[in-house]
Amino acid sequence: MTATLDPTPPAPLSVLPRGRAVLTGVLGVGSALAAGDLVAGLVAPPSSPFLAVGDQFIRITPEWLKQLAIGLFGVYDKVALLAGMAVVIAVLAVVAGLVARRRPGPGLAVVTVLGLLALVCTVIAPAFGAPDLIAPLVALVVGTAVFGALHRAFARATTTGEATGPGAGLARRRALSLAGGVALGSVAAAAGGRLLGGSSAGASPSAVGPLPPAPQPRASALPPDVDFPGTPAWLTPTRDFYRIDTALQVPRVPVASWTLRVHGMVERELNLTFDALRARRLIEVPITMTCVSNPVGGNLMSNARFLGVPLAELLAEAGVRPGAEQLLSTSVDGFTTGTAIGPVTDGRDAMLAIGMNGEALPVEHGFPVRMVVPGLYGYVSGCKWITDIEVTTWAARQSYWLERGWGREGPIKTQSRIDTPAADATVPAGPVTVAGTSWAQRVGINRVEVSVDGGGWRPAELGAEVGVDTWRMWRTTVDLAPGSHTLRVRATDRTGTVQTGREQVSIPDGATGWHTVPVTAA
Numbered sequence: 001m002t003a004t005l006d007p008t009p010p011a012p013l014s015v016l017p018r019g020r021a022v023l024t025g026v027l028g029v030g031s032a033l034a035a036g037d038l039v040a041g042l043v044a045p046p047s048s049p050f051l052a053v054g055d056q057f058i059r060i061t062p063e064w065l066k067q068l069a070i071g072l073f074g075v076y077d078k079v080a081l082l083a084g085m086a087v088v089i090a091v092l093a094v095v096a097g098l099v100a101r102r103r104p105g106p107g108l109a110v111v112t113v114l115g116l117l118a119l120v121c122t123v124i125a126p127a128f129g130a131p132d133l134i135a136p137l138v139a140l141v142v143g144t145a146v147f148g149a150l151h152r153a154f155a156r157a158t159t160t161g162e163a164t165g166p167g168a169g170l171a172r173r174r175a176l177s178l179a180g181g182v183a184l185g186s187v188a189a190a191a192g193g194r195l196l197g198g199s200s201a202g203a204s205p206s207a208v209g210p211l212p213p214a215p216q217p218r219a220s221a222l223p224p225d226v227d228f229p230g231t232p233a234w235l236t237p238t239r240d241f242y243r244i245d246t247a248l249q250v251p252r253v254p255v256a257s258w259t260l261r262v263h264g265m266v267e268r269e270l271n272l273t274f275d276a277l278r279a280r281r282l283i284e285v286p287i288t289m290t291c292v293s294n295p296v297g298g299n300l301m302s303n304a305r306f307l308g309v310p311l312a313e314l315l316a317e318a319g320v321r322p323g324a325e326q327l328l329s330t331s332v333d334g335f336t337t338g339t340a341i342g343p344v345t346d347g348r349d350a351m352l353a354i355g356m357n358g359e360a361l362p363v364e365h366g367f368p369v370r371m372v373v374p375g376l377y378g379y380v381s382g383c384k385w386i387t388d389i390e391v392t393t394w395a396a397r398q399s400y401w402l403e404r405g406w407g408r409e410g411p412i413k414t415q416s417r418i419d420t421p422a423a424d425a426t427v428p429a430g431p432v433t434v435a436g437t438s439w440a441q442r443v444g445i446n447r448v449e450v451s452v453d454g455g456g457w458r459p460a461e462l463g464a465e466v467g468v469d470t471w472r473m474w475r476t477t478v479d480l481a482p483g484s485h486t487l488r489v490r491a492t493d494r495t496g497t498v499q500t501g502r503e504q505v506s507i508p509d510g511a512t513g514w515h516t517v518p519v520t521a522a
């Protein structure tokens with residue numbers, strides 16, 4: 001006699017159909033992302049779990065890979081990174097669903113690992129504060145809960161569906177309306193997160209109130225010929241001012257809690273609030289900022305009137321000790337610049353800027369306070385959202401880009417650019433206007449020359465000079481016969497030094513070479 005110990009036959013295992021499994025994974029992960037962004041917008045703006053992972057990725061990316069990405073995607077390198085992350089996450093979400101067709105466990109494990117990754121990236125971020133934990137924790141809880149609930153609902157619908165009982169249709173409808181609700185809720189949460197992210201109290205320029213009146217006659221009284229048709233506007237409108245940020249999320253610093261600490265090799269440590277800074281003597285000067293990554297002919301440079309506190313006066317008050325070599329400035333986002341002390345104390349208008357073009361500093365350009373040093377590339381001098389200045393030596397501290405192989409001092413190189421005609425443009429044969437900009441910060445431009453098809457250098461007309469720390473526009477007219485031509489420009493500075501024609505890439509200390517533009521005359 002054979003005996004079955006088990007009185008009831010095992011229930012047939014329900015295996016989720018592929019589509020439902022994928023939906024479970026995608027909605028589980030998607031709802032987690034949306035919940036994270038919503039909470040990030042509510043509690044601590046710069047803590048979106050998704051962007052925290054992206055920022056961490058940027059921090060660990062080796063320089064060669066960064067250069068490759070910039071080479072491939074140009075200014076869209078961050079968009080490419082975010083798109084790439086979205087694709088990877090979407091694939092993992094699908095995988096989470098597919099490995100959970102029999103049991104939710106393996107899928108939940110994938111969702112949990114993703115959530116923990118965001119949590120870790122948040123915790124090790126340079127500006128980490130305890131409230132930043134809320135968003136990734138909520139994302140983790142929402143993601144696993146949604147995944148579990150959908151899995152249960154679809155599993156029930158699948159089992160009852162096989163049994164073809166009267167409850168079959170009902171279970172299916174329940175599961176699908178749950179999925180629909182989650183999808184709608186996620187979209188709403190993500191949209192809400194976006195709206196809220198832009199509005200954290202006290203962390204925008206409107207929070208500082210009116211700026212003190214400009215101390216000198218404003219640069220609005222500009223000479224008439226500072227720019228020409230075909231050159232960039234001499235004063236860059238703030239919305240067009242170039243931007244360089246390592247971080248994906250623009251820090252939002254409440255002005256009331258902002259402080260600046262000046263310490264290290266000083267006689268007296270300084271601790272300044274925004275009001276204390278604003279109450280000091282202010283200067284307002286136009287300064288042409290330039291990025292070391294700007295390729296020959298590139299447009300990573302702009303000119304604005306900056307209002308701020310002279311850095312040298314602040315340093316004099318702190319009392320810089322002998323032997324100090326650099327100011328290691330730290331942003332609230334963890335970015336650092338190392339500025340040689342020589343240039344900031346040699347009489348130039350190095351400043352802690354609180355205003356730009358007559359308004360408070362915009363959030364994107366470092367609100368509430370940034371450093372600006374005429375004549376030095378931004379990566380060694382332009383620390384945005386600055387909160388700490390350590391007076392130190394080169395040996396003691398390495399700033400962000402120095403660690404990544406870029407040069408130490410970062411003086412801006414003399415350069416010139418053809419803005420009109422654009423590269424590969426077709427222009428009517430005959431007299432053609434060629435115009436552009438040139439810069440030799442700290443020294444000034446003395447001459448700009450243009451060469452057609454490798455022929456002799458011919459001088460261009462120069463725009464009015466406002467100061468040695470700002471760019472200078474130029475224009476000329478050349479005669480072009482029908483056919484292909486090359487236009488080339490070079491500048492000479494006030495010391496008589498001619499801009500080098502030797503071609504060099506941006507890394508480590510700024511690109512050189514003559515901007516050369518192919519055009520067709522027809």
Ligand SMILES: Nc1nc2c(c(=O)[nH]1)N[C@H]1C(S)=C(S)[C@@H](COP(=O)(O)O)O[C@H]1N2
Pocket residue numbers: 241242243244245246247289290291292331332333335364365366377378379381382383384385
């Ligand atoms: N906090 C922070 N400050 C920063 C940077 C940055 O990535 N983060 N980039 C620097 C670089 S490389 C340049 S060229 C200037 C650009 O300033 P802008 O974005 O206002 O034009 O800011 C500098 N300050």
Ligand SMILES: [Mo]
Pocket residue numbers: 244290291292293377378379
């Ligand atoms: Mo830069």
